[in-house]
Amino acid sequence: MTHLLSALGEADTPFRVLGAALFAFLFVRALQTAEIRPLRSPRWLLARVSLTAAAGLVLVAALNYLVNPLGMYAPRIFEPIVLHSRAEKMRLYRAAQPPPEIVVLGSSSSFTMSPTYIRERTGQVAFNASLHGGVPEDYLAFLRYMESLGKLPKILVVPMSVEQVRPDLPTGFEPHNPLRPYLEREPRSVLADLRRLMTLEQTRASLRLLVAERWGRPPPHYRFDHDGWAHFVDSGASLDTIVDSYLATKEWSAGLYKFRDLDETQMVYFRRFLELARDLGVKVIVYVPPLHPRAVAFYERETNLPALRTQLLEQLRAWETGGLIAGLHDFTRVESFGGNASQFHDLAHPTAEASRRMLDVIFGPRPARS
Amino acid sequence: MLFPSHLFLFGFLPVVVAVYWVLAPRARRWWLLAASAVFYGWADWRFLLLLGGMTALSFLATTHLMGRESLAARRLGLALALGNLVILGVFKYYDLFATTLDALATRNGLEPMASVLHLALPLGISFYTFNLLSYSLDVYRQRAAPASSLPDLLRYASFFPTVTSGPLMRWSDFSAQMETDGRPEAARIEQGVFSFSLGLGKKLVIADWIAQVIDPLWANPAALGVWGAWLAVVGYHFRLYFDFSGYCDMAVGLGHFLGIQVPANFRAPYTARTITEFWHRWHITLSTWFRDYLFFPLTRFLLRRAGDRYTAWTRPLSLVLTMSLTGFWHGPSWTYLVWGTYQGVLLAIHAQTRSRRRPWPAWVGRSFTTLALLLGWGLFRSGSMSMAGSLYASMFGLRGWGPAPTSILGVDAGFLLLLAGLFILTNLPRDVPDLRPRREWGYAVALGAFLVIALLCVGQPSPFLYFQF
Numbered sequence: 001m002t003h004l005l006s007a008l009g010e011a012d013t014p015f016r017v018l019g020a021a022l023f024a025f026l027f028v029r030a031l032q033t034a035e036i037r038p039l040r041s042p043r044w045l046l047a048r049v050s051l052t053a054a055a056g057l058v059l060v061a062a063l064n065y066l067v068n069p070l071g072m073y074a075p076r077i078f079e080p081i082v083l084h085s086r087a088e089k090m091r092l093y094r095a096a097q098p099p100p101e102i103v104v105l106g107s108s109s110s111f112t113m114s115p116t117y118i119r120e121r122t123g124q125v126a127f128n129a130s131l132h133g134g135v136p137e138d139y140l141a142f143l144r145y146m147e148s149l150g151k152l153p154k155i156l157v158v159p160m161s162v163e164q165v166r167p168d169l170p171t172g173f174e175p176h177n178p179l180r181p182y183l184e185r186e187p188r189s190v191l192a193d194l195r196r197l198m199t200l201e202q203t204r205a206s207l208r209l210l211v212a213e214r215w216g217r218p219p220p221h222y223r224f225d226h227d228g229w230a231h232f233v234d235s236g237a238s239l240d241t242i243v244d245s246y247l248a249t250k251e252w253s254a255g256l257y258k259f260r261d262l263d264e265t266q267m268v269y270f271r272r273f274l275e276l277a278r279d280l281g282v283k284v285i286v287y288v289p290p291l292h293p294r295a296v297a298f299y300e301r302e303t304n305l306p307a308l309r310t311q312l313l314e315q316l317r318a319w320e321t322g323g324l325i326a327g328l329h330d331f332t333r334v335e336s337f338g339g340n341a342s343q344f345h346d347l348a349h350p351t352a353e354a355s356r357r358m359l360d361v362i363f364g365p366r367p368a369r370s
Numbered sequence: 371m372l373f374p375s376h377l378f379l380f381g382f383l384p385v386v387v388a389v390y391w392v393l394a395p396r397a398r399r400w401w402l403l404a405a406s407a408v409f410y411g412w413a414d415w416r417f418l419l420l421l422g423g424m425t426a427l428s429f430l431a432t433t434h435l436m437g438r439e440s441l442a443a444r445r446l447g448l449a450l451a452l453g454n455l456v457i458l459g460v461f462k463y464y465d466l467f468a469t470t471l472d473a474l475a476t477r478n479g480l481e482p483m484a485s486v487l488h489l490a491l492p493l494g495i496s497f498y499t500f501n502l503l504s505y506s507l508d509v510y511r512q513r514a515a516p517a518s519s520l521p522d523l524l525r526y527a528s529f530f531p532t533v534t535s536g537p538l539m540r541w542s543d544f545s546a547q548m549e550t551d552g553r554p555e556a557a558r559i560e561q562g563v564f565s566f567s568l569g570l571g572k573k574l575v576i577a578d579w580i581a582q583v584i585d586p587l588w589a590n591p592a593a594l595g596v597w598g599a600w601l602a603v604v605g606y607h608f609r610l611y612f613d614f615s616g617y618c619d620m621a622v623g624l625g626h627f628l629g630i631q632v633p634a635n636f637r638a639p640y641t642a643r644t645i646t647e648f649w650h651r652w653h654i655t656l657s658t659w660f661r662d663y664l665f666f667p668l669t670r671f672l673l674r675r676a677g678d679r680y681t682a683w684t685r686p687l688s689l690v691l692t693m694s695l696t697g698f699w700h701g702p703s704w705t706y707l708v709w710g711t712y713q714g715v716l717l718a719i720h721a722q723t724r725s726r727r728r729p730w731p732a733w734v735g736r737s738f739t740t741l742a743l744l745l746g747w748g749l750f751r752s753g754s755m756s757m758a759g760s761l762y763a764s765m766f767g768l769r770g771w772g773p774a775p776t777s778i779l780g781v782d783a784g785f786l787l788l789l790a791g792l793f794i795l796t797n798l799p800r801d802v803p804d805l806r807p808r809r810e811w812g813y814a815v816a817l818g819a820f821l822v823i824a825l826l827c828v829g830q831p832s833p834f835l836y837f838q839f
Contacts, residue, residue, distance in 0.1 A: 013784040015823060019575035020788050022820040026568065027795055029813055030805035040809040042560035048811065049563060052818025057825065195376045200826040248779065255589050302590075 015200060061197040069205035072193060081209045085132040085224075087178050089142075092228050093129055094149060100127035103153040104228075105142055107134035109289040109348055110159045111230035112355040121363050124154070128228035135164045136270035141182035143276055148182075155326075156282055157362060159289040160270065160316065162308045163348070165262040232345045239344060243292050246347040252295075257303035262311055274324035285362055286316055287329040290354065295347045296333060329361055337361045371412040373620050374574055374828050382409065387627045395551035402529075402628065403521055409530035410493070417492040424454045425520070425527045428502040432509040432516040444510065451506030458499040461489050466702035494534040496699060498527045500659055505541035507663055514542040522548070531624035535617050537635040538655035547630050554629065562626030564807040567821045569619025572802075574827035575820075577613035579788065580605045583780035588751060591761035595772015599764035601781065603744050606751050608792045611640065614653070619802045634803035640796035643735030644724070645716040645742060656696065665692040686718035693717060700750075705758055709749040716742055736797070 065073050071080030093100075101124040104113040108130065115126035131138050139158055146152050163169070196202055224230050237245075246252045277284045288309070291299070299305040313330060320328045331337050334354070338361075343354035350358070371378050386405040393401055411418035428451050435447025468484035475483050505526070508514035517523035526544045527533070584605035587598055594602065618635040625632030635654050642648035649657050665688055672684040690711060697710015729735070748765065752758035763769060775781050807813060 013782060015826070016575055016579045017784045017787070019571060019820065019823040019827075020579075020791060022816050022823065023568065023571050023576065024791055024795060025816055026807075026813070026820060027802075027805070028798070029808055030564075031798060031800055033806040033808050038809045042556035042809075045807055045809045045814050046556065046560050046563060048814035049567075049818045049821070052815050053821045053825075056819060056822035060822065060826065195829070198826060199829055203826055253586070254593070255586060258589070 015204070057198055060203055061194075064197045064202045064206050067206040067209055069209040070202065072196065078209055078213055081205050081212065085130075086138070088224060089129050089131060089228055090145060090178055092224065092226060093127060093146065093151070096125075096127050096151075096227065098125050099151045100125050100153050100227075102126040102155045102157065103146070104128045104130055104157045105134065105139045106130040106157075106159040106289075107161075107164060108132055108230075109161065109350065110157075110355070112232070112345075112350060112352045113157065113359065114229050114352055114355060115227040116229070117356050117359060118363070121359060126227065127153070128230070130228070130230070133169075135169060136160075136266045136273055137183055138179060140269050140273040140276065141179040143273060143280075143282075144182040145179065147276075147280060152280055152282055154283065156277060156284045158284060158286055160286050160312070161289050162257065162262070162305060162312055165266040165270070165312065166257070167259050167261070167263040169263065169266070232349065232351075239292075239342065239346075242346045243294050243344075247295065247298060252347060254298075254302040257299055257305040257308060259308075260304065262308065262315075267315065271319070271324070274319055278324055283326040284324070285327040285329075286320075286325050287358065287362065288313070288316075288332050289348070290331045290334055290337070290339065290344075290350055290358075292344045292347045293334055293341045327362065329358070331358055331361075371409050373617070373624075374570060374824075376828060378409075379825065379828065383624075383627075390628060391554045399525060399548060400521070403525045406525065406528040406530040406533065410528050410533050413493060414490075420457075420492050420495070421498060421528055421533075422524065424457060424499065424502060425524050427451065427453055428506050428527075429517060429520045429523050432506055436506075436509050437516060448506065448510045451503070451510070454499050454502050454506075458495055461491055461495055463698075463702050465489065466704075470704075497536045497538060498533055500538055500656075501541070502527055504538070504659060504663060508541060514540075515545075517541070517545070529630075531621040531628070531630075531632060535614070535621075536653075536655055537618055537621060537633050538659050539633060543633070544630070550629075552629050558626045558629065560807065562623040564623070564805075564817070565619050565626065565802060566623025567817060567824065568802050569616045569621075569623060571820050571824040572612045572616030572619060574616075574824050576788070576792070577609050577616060578827065579785075580609040580612070583778070583785055584609065586779065591752070591757060591764055592769075594761070594764040595770050596765065596767050597775045598772045598778060599761055601775050601778065602761070603748050603751075603765065604789065606747050607640075607740075607744055608789065608796070610747065610750075611636070611796065612792070615801070622803055634801070636801050637804065638796070638799055638801045640740065640743075641736065641799060642739050643730070643732050644720055645713070645739055646720050646724075648739055648743065649713070649717065656699070660692050660696050660699075664695065665689070668692065685721055689718045689721060690714035703753065705749050705752050705755060708755070709746055712746055712749065 066075050067078060068075050069078075069081045093103075100115070102115075102118050102122065103126070104110050104115070104118075106113070106129075110130040111128065113128055113130070115128050118124070118126035129142055131142070139156075143156070274284055309332065316325060316328055319325045329336070334340055334343065337354070337357045339350070339354045339357050343351045343357075345351060371382060373379075382405075386401075390398055390401055390405075407418060410421060431447040431450035431453075435443050435450065438444060438447075465486050465488065468486045471484050472482035472486075475481065505514070505517075505523070509516045517526070522545065523541075525548065526539070526541055529539070529544065532539060584602050587594060587602040588606070591599065591602070615636040622632045622634065633655055635656075637651045637654065639648055639651035642651055668691060669684055669688040672688060673681065676684050691714070693714030694707055694710040697713065698707045700706040700710075730738070745762075748761050749758045752761055764772070775786070807817065
């Protein structure tokens with residue numbers, strides 16, 4: 001989802017080129033105005049500019065409303081271009097029977113935590129409720145959602161990484177976020193929805209959706225089973241190439257960990273999530289998810305990640321000491337759970353095998369078979 | 371509140387302008403003051419108190435002390451008015467001096483001497499302080515009449531089109547225009563729409579596009595090769611101009627909507643053939659402010675003190691000192707001071723040599739001026755001297771050529787075309803404040819379409835560069 005939106009965010013060159021070309025035209029033509037005696041009145045020009053601008057904005061708004069690329073408005077002529085992991089996971093959890101006893105909350109980094117394997121290991125029914133770009137506020141919201149259904153698990157397994165508590169992290173970015181009512185966020189504003197009808201982001205998304213409808217949609221990156229487990233679709237590229245291309249992007253390059261302090265808002269959400277879990281009698285096991293070893297080396301060399309990780313771990317340990325966390329594991333390095341560099345789909349998404357190894361550590365040694 | 375925000379464009383602006391012209395002239399002035407207070411206080415009402423306090427200080431100094439016959443009272447008034455400069459200094463520079471002092475003390479094995487205050491810099495404080503100072507100095511020199519009431523002066527200091535980032539206005543120009551009771555003129559509204567639309571587009575369509583590409587390069591200059599470093603600097607060269615001049619065009623346009631002529635701040639600065647000419651075309655209201663209130667008095671003072679033997683050195687020295695302070699005005703960083711000194715040295719060299727040689731051909735002059743500016747922007751944009759050093763090392767090949775420009779994220783054919791186009795446009799002889807729209811169908815549709823594209827870009831998170839100054 002993050003990558004899809006960021007791809008959308010960067011595909012704006014045609015708009016900008018058109019804008020710059022119009023600016024050049026207006027500027028150069030106006031250079032010659034001084035020599036020309038205007039035949040028309042200023043009102044003539046004002047009326048036409050206003051009319052063009054108003055008509056343009058109405059057209060754009062109508063296009064965005066009808067195409068509805070982000071699934072924010074009533075029309076459903078086309079399937080929205082964005083992924084809806086929150087809605088899908090909520091639906092799957094509501095339908096899950098028997099009620100799960102162990103739930104993995106988290107982000108896409110924990111998509112491959114297999115509920116089937118957890119059941120094999122523990123004998124308890126499990127569910128993977130990890131969400132695209134999941135952050136602590138999503139954990140709190142999803143726990144409240146589970147409570148509202150009367151389907152609380154006994155154990156929650158949650159990843160907590162520095163990336164999830166960075167200050168500039170966009171949160172709640174699934175535009176049609178059904179978890180929103182479970183947070184104390186401001187209610188959805190009609191004015192804000194109207195405003196978003198006239199944004200470049202939405203217009204680009206509309207055009208991309210229409211193009212996708214005409215020439216075919218790209219295959220999804222992953223699909224979810226009924227227990228919430230995600231299957232990543234193999235891109236065909238080598239892991240090294242994928243890691244290189246990630247590190248070359250704006251989102252994942254050295255700028256990712258350049259900040260000095262963890263985001264206080266998300267840290268508070270996490271504490272509140274832990275306190276609610278304690279009050280509801282749900283045990284929480286926290287782990288710091290792994291990064292590809294090349295990424296770890298790069299970030300440790302180029303960024304503030306080591307200090308930030310220490311900051312995060314110190315806080316988590318304090319909560320563990322305070323009884324809010326039942327178990328804490330730092331899996332940043334693959335050696336910590338017996339994994340290796342090949343067990344990644346990309347820079348930050350471990351494979352199912354790596355996830356199995358982490359679950360082995362979390363739930364203790366596998367019982368010897370008789 | 372930002373100009374390029376939905377709240378401003380679709381709420382604040384239409385309401386303020388419509389009501390402004392419906393009201394009687396007297397009520398109109400109160401309405402403008404109220405609108406400016408809402409605009410300025412939107413982010414943090416406490417800043418409004420500071421603005422009000424500093425304005426009241428200037429009012430008190432000019433009306434109660436400078437109006438007296440006694441020289442001592444007038445000087446006391448001047449000292450009081452200059453108190454605003456102290457307030458600016460505390461908010462803007464105290465922490466820089468404190469951290470520098472502490473660093474020096476620590477290096478010499480001493481305990482830190484000053485505690486850092488971490489004061490938030492009030493929006494536009496550099497601009498309205500300078501407006502208030504020019505008002506006070508003009509009254510002191512009896513070049514302008516003092517404000518007849520505090521609301522009049524408040525209206526000047528808080529005038530919402532210019533309060534956050536200029537252009538700087540002179541009290542006499544502003545007050546004279548406020549006293550006229552004119553009706554809205556279609557020609558001025560037309561000019562306002564033209565200027566505001568082009569300014570909005572300059573900022574949102576062009577400057578922000580460049581920023582998207584070059585900001586990641588500036589994040590780590592040590593990682594850049596020759597291509598990347600020069601791309602970062604050239605991109606910044608255009609970004610800074612389109613960002614700030616775009617803001618100023620909007621301010622000029624807003625002034626037209628309210629019947630106030632806001633002075634032009636840019637007149638095709640990149641066409642300058644010398645650094646002196648550049649400073650006549652770039653951030654004009656700031657350079658004229660420093661010229662009138664610092665350079666001229668300082669030169670006169672030095673001429674009086676230096677004697678005949680050193681007369682030749684007074685002008686260059688004044689230039690370097692004035693430009694150093696101009697640079698430092700931009701922010702609490704030593705890089706700005708060094709950048710200002712660099713500009714001052716260039717101006718002094720030009721001033722000393724121009725009478726002794728024939729003028730260069732225009733293209734040679736422009737090339738040298740552009741090169742000098744690019745080198746200066748490297749310093750101006752860098753957050754520290756070490757960052758600037760790192761950038762220059764990359765620019766001059768100490769880290770190799772680096773990846774080709776087209777392999778840098780965001781640099782595609784469209785972006786290169788943009789840079790080429792901007793190079794041509796910025797070398798054309800006139801700037802937006804001197805242009806008039808054409809009353810033709812094609813032109814009207816293009817202006818409307820450009821406005822739509824600019825409005826679609828509203829809401830992207832990118833503050834104006836000059837808000838930090």
